[in-house]
Amino acid sequence: KDYAGNQYQLFxxxxxxxxxxxxxxxxxxxxxxxxxxxFELYYQPKFDVRSDELIGTETLxxxxxxEFGLLxxxxxxxxxxxxxxxxxxxxxxxxxxCRQMKKWYDKGCTQLAVSANLSPQQFQQTDLASKVAAILxxxxxxxxxxxxxxxxxxIVNNTNQTLKTIRELxxxxxxxxxxxxxTGYSSLGYLKDFPVDTLKIDKSFIDHMTTNANNAAIIxxxxxxxxxxxxNVIAEGVESRDQADFLxxxxxxxxQGYLYSRPLPVSEFEERYVPSHS
Ligand code: C2E
Ligand code: CA
Ligand code: CA
Ligand code: CA
Numbered sequence: 001k002d003y004a005g006n007q008y009q010l011f012x013x014x015x016x017x018x019x020x021x022x023x024x025x026x027x028x029x030x031x032x033x034x035x036x037x038x039f040e041l042y043y044q045p046k047f048d049v050r051s052d053e054l055i056g057t058e059t060l061x062x063x064x065x066x067e068f069g070l071l072x073x074x075x076x077x078x079x080x081x082x083x084x085x086x087x088x089x090x091x092x093x094x095x096x097x098c099r100q101m102k103k104w105y106d107k108g109c110t111q112l113a114v115s116a117n118l119s120p121q122q123f124q125q126t127d128l129a130s131k132v133a134a135i136l137x138x139x140x141x142x143x144x145x146x147x148x149x150x151x152x153x154x155i156v157n158n159t160n161q162t163l164k165t166i167r168e169l170x171x172x173x174x175x176x177x178x179x180x181x182x183t184g185y186s187s188l189g190y191l192k193d194f195p196v197d198t199l200k201i202d203k204s205f206i207d208h209m210t211t212n213a214n215n216a217a218i219i220x221x222x223x224x225x226x227x228x229x230x231x232n233v234i235a236e237g238v239e240s241r242d243q244a245d246f247l248x249x250x251x252x253x254x255x256q257g258y259l260y261s262r263p264l265p266v267s268e269f270e271e272r273y274v275p276s277h278s
Contacts, residue, residue, distance in 0.1 A: 026079055028065065033088050038064045041096055042263035045273060046115075046234060046256040049248045054273055056113040056147065058256065059097045060263045061089075081121055090122040091131060098139040098146060100266065105141065108275045115147040115177065120154040126161065129168030136172065143173030147198070150176065152184030155194060163194060170195045177234075182222055191229060199226045201252070203237025210242050223252050 032038040041059040048055050063071040080086040094116050101114040122128060136143050148169065155162055155178070166176055177198035182205055201222050209215045219235075226233035235247050238257030247255060264272070 022079065025065075025068075025076060026083055029063075029076060029080060029083070029085055029089075032063065032065075033085060033092070036092065038066070039089070039092065039096075040064060040265065041093065041100070042265055043100075043114075043269040044256060044263035045261050045269070046254060047260050048253050049244050049255055050253050054112065055254060056115060057101075057269065057273075058115040058117070058149070058263075059093065060117070061093055077119065081119055084121070086119045086121050087125060090119055091135075093117070094132060094146075094148075095135050095139070098135050098141040101145060102139045102141045104270070104274050105145065109273075112273075113145045113147050113175065114141075115149050115175075117149045117179065118154075120151065123150070123154055123162055123165055126165075128165050129172060132169060132174065133172055136174075144175065147175035147177055149179040149200065151179050152181060155190055156184060159190075166194055166196070177232075182218060188225070191225075191231075196231065198232040198234060201233065201235045203257075206235055206237045206239075206243055206247075206257070209246060210240075216246070219247070219252070220250050223247075223250050227251060 040062045042062055043057045043059060045054050046056040046058065047053065061073050061077070063076055065071050077086070080089050097114045097116045101109075101112065104112060125131070132146075132148075136146065150166075155166075169176060175198065176194075176196045177200055178196055179200050180202040181199040183202045199222060201219060205215045205219050205222075207215075209219055223233055225231075232254065233252050234254035234256060235243075235252050236256050238244050238247065238255040238259050240259060243257075244255055244259055247253075261272075
């Protein structure tokens with residue numbers, strides 16, 4: 001039987017493997033993107049342990065679903081990737097991150113950088129850099145205050161276009177960080193070809209670092225690697241003082257994690273970290 005357009009698509013895609021909830025979420029995601037008011041960015045601060053100084057903030061998306069409540073990205077980012085909706089969603093994330101950060105910049109946070117997570121698919125857009133340029137222009141955020149977090153696998157999988165896009169972004173003045181560093185299945189050769197600024201040590205190494213010698217060794221190796229390539233290094237998922245101390249002792253001074261703060265809604269981040277009007 002012939003079904004028309006979208007409906008045919010919906011039913012032809014391995015329906016047995018998809019739960020009713022997933023199909024509903026997929027439709028809701030599409031609607032939410034058109035409405036635009038159900039997504040929210042949380043802000044998780046990053047600190048320098050030497051001074052306890054705030055050095056940046058990462059945006060982490062949440063979806064206030066009318067029926068299911070607050071959804072974390074693990075529930076809908078994979079879906080957005082499968083359906084291609086990630087392109088529009090990702091663009092919203094960059095724009096909203098820049099718009100909010102410019103507000104805080106105007107309130108005196110002139111050194112505070114904002115990091116947005118990018119999905120691999122966003123990188124397949126050949127016009128990504130020009131989209132980012134347009135967002136920077138529209139919001140007025142200084143480019144060096146925007147950082148994009150990319151995963152290692154993205155970089156390794158599709159070299160030519162990815163390298164071109166990263167170079168274009170660097171030319172705009174944007175910072176590039178490699179997220180979840182150490183979890184990819186790659187040789188490290190790409191690091192010398194890609195103009196990246198920061199390595200972010202994945203939480204999986206931070207967990208159990210003080211009890212598992214392998215994790216500790218990997219962390220030390222990443223810090224040494226960053227140091228010799230003149231890259232910044234930051235650790236994510238730092239929950240304990242012991243972990244922070246270990247990292248600092250080995251030369252990783254930037255940390256992010258529950259030890260300092262969970263990701264916060266705008267109002268709470270503002271209350272704690274943004275100077276009020278003078
Ligand atoms: P990620 O980029 O590795 O982000 C770190 C995750 O660890 C976040 O989970 C954060 O809330 C959590 N986290 C931070 N510190 C700690 C800690 O000390 N302990 C523990 N247990 N967890 C900590 P979240 O917000 O659920 O995000 C999960 C993943 O979803 C992110 O991993 C990222 O890959 C993806 N994601 C989030 N926002 C976006 C977005 O706007 N766009 C895209 N493409 N992906 C996003
Ligand atoms: Ca990240
Ligand atoms: Ca990460
Ligand atoms: Ca991670």
